[in-house]
Amino acid sequence: MVMLGLGRLVVTLKSKIRSLKLKKPYDKMEKSDSMRVEIRSRKTRKLIEETLKIADSPKSKTFNL
Structure with missing residues (x-):
């Protein structure tokens, strides 16, 4: 049961990482x-x-001329 939950978590994390890699960084x-x-x-x-x-x-230290 716990392994099934960890498996889903791993799959979710992998998909999020892939989606982050696909995004293009902005150009300066x-x-x-x-x-x-x-x-x-x-x-x-x-x-x-x-x-x-x-x-x-x-x-302020100013001089009047």
Whole structure:
């Protein structure tokens, strides 16, 4: 009885493994120029926001000329 249950389990696992092997892995998408520009502009905006936050804080050490 137990062997029958194990046999079914083995068959089920084998079929799942086969189905996983048949699936094609995804192809890595290359970044276009517009995507690169967008990524750079996001990083730039984030850097500007951080800089302004530091500059506007009352604890920042800035000099008035």
